[in-house]
Amino acid sequence: MKLRIALRANRPWWLSPVLIAIAIILTFIISSAMIRWAGANPFAAFKYLLGSPLQSKFGITEAILSATPLVLTGGAVALAFRAGYWNIGAEGQLLAGAICATVVGLHADGMPHWLGIILVVIAGAVGGMLWAFVPALLRSRLGIDEVVTTLLLNPVALLVVTGLLNGPWRNPETQFPETKVLSENIFFPKVYPGSRIHLGLIIGIVALAVCWWVVGRTAGGLKMRAVGLAPGAARIAGLKVEKTLFTTALASGAIAGIAGAGEVAGVAHQLTDGISPGFGYTGVVVATLAALSFPAVLLIAFVLGIINVGSFSASRALSIPSTIGEVVQAVLLTTVVSALVFMKYRIVLDKGKHRD
Amino acid sequence: MSTADVVTGNSVATSAVSLSGLRKVYGDVVAVAKVDLEVRTGEIHALLGENGAGKTTLMRLLYGLAKPDAGSISIDGTQIAITSPKVARAAGIGMVTQHFSLVKTMTVTENLVLQDAGFFSLDLAGARKKLLTLCEEIGLEIDPDARIDSLPVAMQQRVEILKALAGGCKVLILDEPTAVLGPQDVDSLLDVIRRLRDTIGLSVILITHKMHEISKVADRVSVLRRGEIVATENANGMSIASLTSLMVEGVQQEVVEEGIRSSHGASVLEIKDLTVHLRGHDVISDLSLEVRRGEIVGIAGVSGNGQSELVQALSGVFAHQTGEISVDGKVVKGGSPAAFAQAGFGRLGEDRHASAVSALTVEENLILDRLHFFSKPGLLLKRKIRKFAEESITNFAIKAKPDQAIGTLSGGNMQKVLLARLFGERPLAAVVSQPTRGLDVVSTGYVRQLLMIERNAGVGILLVSEDLDEILELSDRVLVIFKGKIVGEVARNEFDRVAIGAMMAGV
Secondary structure (H helix, E strand, O other), rough: EEEEEEEEEOOOOOHHHEEEEEEEHHHHHHHHHHHHHHHOHHHHHHHHHHHHHHHHHHHHHHHHHHHHHHHHHHHHHHHHHHHOOOOOOOOHHHHHHHHHHHHHOOOOOOOHHHHHHHHHHHHHHHHHHHHHHHHHHHHHHHHHHHHHHHHHHHHHHHHHHHHHHHOOOOOOOOOOOOOOOHHHOOOOOOOOOOOOOOOHHHHHHHHHHHHHHHHHEHHHHHHHHHHHHHHHHHHHHHOHHHHHHHHHHHHHHHHHHHHHHHHHHHHOOEEOOOOOOOHHHHHHHHHHHHOOOOHHHHHHHHHHHHHHHHHHHHHHHHHOOOOOHHHHHHHHHHHHHHHHHHHHEEEEEEOOOOOO | OOOHHHOOOOOOOOEEEEEEEEEEEEEEEEEEEEEEEEEEOEEEEEEEOOOOOOHHHHHHHHHOOOOEEEEEEEOOEEEEOOOHHHHHHHOOOEEEOOOOOHHHHHHHHHEEEEEHOOOOOOOOOHHHHHHHHHHHHHOOOOOOOHHHHHHOHHHHHHHHHHHHOOOOOOEEEOOOOHHHHOOOHHHHHHHHHHHHHHHHEEEEEEOOOOOOOOHHHHOOOEEEOEEEEEEEEHHOOOOOHHHHHHHHHOOOOOOOOOOOOOOOOOEEEEEEEEEEOOOOOEEEEEEEEEEEEOOOEEEOOOOOOHHHHHHHOOOOOOOOOOEEEEEEEEEEOOEEEEEEHOOEEEEEEEEOHHHHOOOOOOHHHHHHHHHHHHEOOOOHHHHHHHHHHHHHHHHOOOOOOOOOEEEEEHHHHHHOOOHHHHHHOOOOEEEEEEOOOOOOOOHHHHHHHHHHHHHHHHOOOEOOOOOOHHHHOOOOEEEEOOOHHHHHEEEEHHHHHHHHHHOOOOO
């Protein structure tokens, strides 16, 4: 007997839910083994990871807060990927957005609150766009692989942040490498009383809706999809492939940059070198798990938000490292991507009836 | 031995391959319904059928690439289960498809050794000798030490055939072997096939669409329709008309309207001194030509003489491209497909799969080249698009729904969508490359008719095709291309296959 992989002739309706279910079960099994290895009871760990954030209003709002930057970075990555522009640089673009937002925040004294908010959002978008500009230019003019350039610019952005925080922006009172608390005139208002959920969530949802609408309903969106699916055919049809890639890259950078502005103006109210624990990278995970669908980005961001918050409860209660949350996310990514392979292919069992 | 001798002298002929009650179902699709077929030892058996008639599936079953749901296969009278290509080869069945399975960076000998070499045994010298003996026996010339990538396509195909023979093949399946060849190469391939039958008594299953190939080499012909063999006849008694009607049930071939053939209109496409420098030499040098309003100009040539590059140059994509291209008297600047489209120039690429975005819908593909017309200000006008798509589907007889992914369409229907896109907003001039390659008889007839209609409506069409019959049928003038240069021009009333063929060969 022999196993071989063959193309699927048709896809029954139950295939996708069944595959996702299998992926989730596998995630539980594999993660349980690792939790066990870390010395904790897997059932207890999952109760904290997934259950505890949903048991209190505080837990839910904290999960939403944690999901907010992921909505934006996930949307940014999904948008770029739809056009076949492999932007792995949402992390750097987010940090660049955060830097520009901080510039506004340092000079916003005496400014009306509404103006401060508008300026800080624009600053975030501009920062992200600037950080996306060079890779986009290299890709569209010289054909240089954007996976490499966008990825390598991420640590550069972090170095700029630490450079600023250890130099001109060092907190004059505490001498810590972080800015002073920024002007209140740029603070995002809270959108749900008694929680930390801020304007960034609304901006994120609006951004996803706009992306969804642009990609699905506009001529520009159709160009993006065509370029992403078959650049050669798009070129034959007379589309300007390079221009489309360039524009999409900048739009993607802008959205990631707004995520950075949101973290500064909505949560930290200052710039620190820990402003992003990898929201940009997780954005790639969110977009991939969402299969580049914008409504699904919202859902996946929330699920990962729950796991982020839950990992801290699990860590406190069971004294395992809080990175267990990231482990579960990574396992989930692996199993889901593997499961999606079987949307297209199936495994066939050949009963070896060889010639006698 | 003539064709007739083989057939009549075959009363004692043994059967090389015998298929009985063969059936294969994929999901809801019955690919092969119930096939009984006998291929005699030492005959050339042509298998004819439309796209989707089940030819390929049938051959996959025979070569062990798919497992039959019912029925049996006998080789030399012994029933066997062909579970893999390895079993098929061991039983003496060889297959050459349109996609060669050669290692391009290795020599001919090395490629031959590759298929049956054990891990430690490598006898290159022996294999080389064996190859030369084989070549001598069947009267075939090939350099055993040539690297595959240095050989032209026709030669690579011969290497594939030799590879099958060296592997002990008694029955050779050739899947549309002439689809990749120019006219001269077609004749010599058919020659080789005949010689293989006469010298070593090889049985050949020849899958083809082309009627004249059948009348030239086949001893018998079987017609496959909807997964069933509807007729098996001696080839020399069959007319093209009777074969076509067997193959295509209930469809009458429409006659292409001749129209008034004139070449006196205004010039709509003019190429002046075009030179394209690629891979270290000029693939097109100082090429000039003119296409007038309402005229089809055919470019005849053996494949690889610069046709593909000429078509691509008409979108200005090459970095090392000099010369002037004018559409409707105006020089096209800023070489890109978009600039040409703006000037009123359309194109049909040689590979339809590379021209359509397969995951997008039929209607999205239809409007892809003129989005500005279907959006306002940037928003897609859904209703206008749907109306246009439905009109196109009716006008161009496309069997598809507007919101169906174009990748799920058959070759003929996909080509029609691309033609609908090209001619939907009538261009001034267009280049049409290999418009009927790989299409079945009905779709081919339709596409050719469409080109005539568009020509009669005033479009100046530059037709690039490796099918000389197609060029002679459609063109008002023929230009012969050889090594990137136009070496001859023939007007319609002076068409002469032999003379054009000689020019194509550079004589």
